[in-house]
Amino acid sequence: MSICLSRDELAELCRTSRKAGQIAFLRLNGIRHYLDAYGWPVVTRAxxxxxxxxxxxxxxxxxxxxxASVR
Structure with missing residues (x-):
């Protein structure tokens, strides 16, 4: 199990496979995330x-x- 959600798991969470839609969903719901080098959101399981x-x-x-008591 990875520390971060897979792209499939993230698409299931956000109900969209588009990265702009996922970023909007994460921001709207206050879920901490960051963007990788390609602009895709990355969310940790925690x-x-x-x-x-x-x-x-x-x-x-x-x-x-x-x-082990000392006298």
Whole structure:
């Protein structure tokens, strides 16, 4: 899974395959994006709330090490 939406996913989100229409949709809805070298909008998955694979795994729970106490 890529960190950014593919062009197909972006077209599905914006309901248009035209880059001008996609840019207008993203601006109108306040979705953070940037333009690549060819003028196409690029949207990260985090900008629209799709969790990354690394975000899905819970952090390990902290447990005290009782036998390493200093006297």
């Amino acid at each position: 900008a629209i709330g799709i969790p990354q694979e690394s975000d899905a795994a819970p952090a390990p729970r902290w447990r005290p090490n009782k036998c």
